[in-house]
Amino acid sequence: MLSSYTGVILAGGLxxxxxxxxxxxIEIGGKLILDHIYDVFSGLFxxxxxxxxxxxxxxxxxxxxxxxxxxxxxxLTGVHAGLFYxxxxxxxxxxxxxxxxxxxxxxxxxxxxxxxTDIVIPETTSGREPLCAVYSKRCLKQIENQLEKNDYKIQRxxxxxxxxKIAENELRTIDPELTSFFNxxxxxxxxxxxxxxxxxxxxx
Numbered sequence: 001m002l003s004s005y006t007g008v009i010l011a012g013g014l015x016x017x018x019x020x021x022x023x024x025x026i027e028i029g030g031k032l033i034l035d036h037i038y039d040v041f042s043g044l045f046x047x048x049x050x051x052x053x054x055x056x057x058x059x060x061x062x063x064x065x066x067x068x069x070x071x072x073x074x075x076l077t078g079v080h081a082g083l084f085y086x087x088x089x090x091x092x093x094x095x096x097x098x099x100x101x102x103x104x105x106x107x108x109x110x111x112x113x114x115x116x117t118d119i120v121i122p123e124t125t126s127g128r129e130p131l132c133a134v135y136s137k138r139c140l141k142q143i144e145n146q147l148e149k150n151d152y153k154i155q156r157x158x159x160x161x162x163x164x165k166i167a168e169n170e171l172r173t174i175d176p177e178l179t180s181f182f183n184x185x186x187x188x189x190x191x192x193x194x195x196x197x198x199x200x201x202x203x204x
Contacts, residue, residue, distance in 0.1 A: 003088070004090060005044075005045055005088050005090050005091065005092055005110060005134075006047040006048070006049055006082070006086035006087060006088040006090070006091045006092075007041035007044060007045035007047070007048045007049070007091070007092050007094075008048075008049045008050075008051065008078075008079075008082030008083075008091045008092065008093045008094070009024075009034070009037055009041070009048070009049070009051070009094060009095075010075060010078035010079070010082070010093060010094070010095050010096060011024050011034070011050055011051060011052040011054075011058070011095075011096035012051050012052050012053050012067075012068055012073055012077070012078050022054075022057065023097040023184055023185070024096035024097070025057075026097070026099075026184055026190060028099045028190075028193050028194060028197050029197040031099075033096065033097055033098070033099045033184060034058075034061070034096055036099050036100075036101070037094060037096065037098060037101055038061060038063070040101055040102075040103050040106065042062075043103060044092075044103065044106060044107070045092070047064065047086065047087050047088060048062075048064065049063065049064045049065075049066055049082055049085055049086060049091075050063050050064070050065050050066070050096075051066055051067070051068065051078045051082055052065060052066075052067065053067050053068060053073070055067065064085065066082075066084075067081065068080075068081050069081055069084060070147050072147070072150070072152060074152035074154075075095075075130070075131060075152075075154050076143060076146065076147065076153070076154045077147065077152070078093075079091075079093055079130075079135060079139075079143065079154065080140065080143045080144065080147065083135060083137055083139060083140050083143070084140065086137070089136060089137055090110075090113060090134055090135065090136050090137070091134070091135050092106055092109065092133070092134050093131055093132070093133055093134075093135060094131060094132055095131045095183060097184045097185055098131075098132070098180065098181070098182065098183055098184075099182070099184060099193055099197075100179035100180055100182050100193075101132070101180045102174065102175050102179075102180045104174045104175070105122075105132070105171065105180040108166065108170070108171070108174055109121075109122065109132075109133065109134050110134060112134075112164050112166055113134050113136075113164065114164075116162055117134075117136065117162055117163075118135070118138050118139055118162045118163065119134060119135055119136070119139065119158065119161060119162070119163045119164070120133060120134035120163075120164045120165075120166065121133040121134075121163060121164070121165055121166070122165075122166050122168075122171055122181065123165040123166065123167060123168065124168040124171065124178060124181070125168060126181075128155060128165070129181050130154045130155055131154075131183075132180060132181055136161075138161065139157070139161055142157040142160050142161060143157060177196075179196060
């Protein structure tokens with residue numbers, strides 16, 4: 001168990017591209033996406049936080065349920081809430097629609113964090129993955145400054161903190177197809193996820 005880290009699941013989105021259907025409760029390979037993430041996290045973290053504005057739907061899971069502090073719905077407000085409520089100095093964040101997140105990817109990112117590190121983030125040819133990343137509580141003030149300006153772009157404050165990037169070649173040694181970063185955020189992506197699952201990508 002990683003006692004100095006809290007696992008944070010962001011489940012506060014509007015799910016507008018799914019006609020309001022909750023992506024956390026989509027079933028792939030006979031398992032809810034949320035259950036997949038929960039199983040990965042429960043093997044790593046003593047404290048698991050789920051950020052949502054609909055807490056009653058998640059009472060069946062053994063985790064700490066919190067809501068956004070800032071009223072605007074965005075990934076950045078979710079990261080802020082996770083950091084604010086976490087008991088630990090660092091959090092690992094993922095979105096609630098990542099059915100193929102690998103425990104080894106989480107461990108790799110956490111191992112790369114030094115005492116002075118504020119963010120550890122994967123970087124691939126598709127760009128950075130801010131919702132599969134490590135954040136320090138030292139980021140809180142910078143995030144709050146940004147939210148006060150109604151600026152919700154999650155990477156805007158990165159140049160003000162110490163960021164470690166994990167390169168694609170290292171990530172692929174653990175997750176060759178980089179499916180840990182696959183989000184089921186549209187009906188088309190859901191069909192792709194089902195195809196990935198059928199092609200023997202393990203669902204834990």
